Amino acid sequence: MSLTVLRTALCFAATLLLAAAPPLDPGKAGMDPARLERLAQRMKAYAEQGVVAGTVTLVARRGAVAGYDASGWQDIEARKPMRPDSIFQVMSMTKPVTAVAIQLLVEEGKVRIGDPVEKYLPEFRGQWVVEAKTPLTMNLRKPARAITVRDLLTHTSCMTGPGPALSDLYTKMNRTLSEAVGL
Known part of the structure; x- marks a missing residue:
């Protein structure tokens, strides 16, 4: 198996694990439940105002999922609600996620x-x-x-x-x- 195929398979497996992760008590992740609720309400407002069609938000810290929420529409015309396990193209949103991941590796001294x-x-x-x-x-x-x-x-x-x-x-x-x- 090539290294590229292996990396792709590992990324896919990690995505599936995150998608299946149950929401935990935010306190266990060291997060303030009130702040997480404000985040969920902000995402819901963005969908209601038409800023975005829908959102799926996952907040994790210290290896624990603190919040996992969906709001808005997966398909606006069909009025199909967004679900936490909805599959959609994230397109350019991979850029900030990748940048944060690289920064974490830089902070750990693993990447320059x-x-x-x-x-x-x-x-x-x-x-x-x-x-x-x-x-x-x-x-x-x-x-x-x-x-x-x-x-x-x-x-x-x-x-x-x-x-x-x-x-x-x-x-x-x-x-x-x-x-x-x-x-």
């Missing part, structure tokens, strides 16, 4: 943001970057230096979205899970 990405992800070794791009073509070049963790976090790596061959797959994101797996 100035390090080349290939130190942690060997698949990045020999990476090329985009020099110029048109709707039909991309010109690539070797980077002047190795891409760093900081470059990825600040979107300054000169990497881009998929090329023309994958643009159809990338732009047609409104698929069900079974359709996506069937690709």
Whole structure:
């Protein structure tokens, strides 16, 4: 099994475990129940005001789930309520989650943001970057230096979205899970 497949499987397993985690007493996680309730009410208000269609919020601390709540709609037109186990595309919301995870690793001394990405992800070794791009073509070049963790976090790596061959797959994101797996 390749390292990439193993990492993907581990991330999927962790997601399933979190999704199945029961809400605990916030006090056990060292959290103030009143503050957690304010968070739940704020998310509900965002959905009611149309700021977002719906939310799923999970708050954890010290390895314990302190709050787990859903509000709003999974499907507005069908009036299908959001559930804690609803599956949806989080798109760019992975960026702040990833940034926080990296910061935790930095604080633990496990990652340095100035390090080349290939130190942690060997698949990045020999990476090329985009020099110029048109709707039909991309010109690539070797980077002047190795891409760093900081470059990825600040979107300054000169990497881009998929090329023309994958643009159809990338732009047609409104698929069900079974359709996506069937690709």
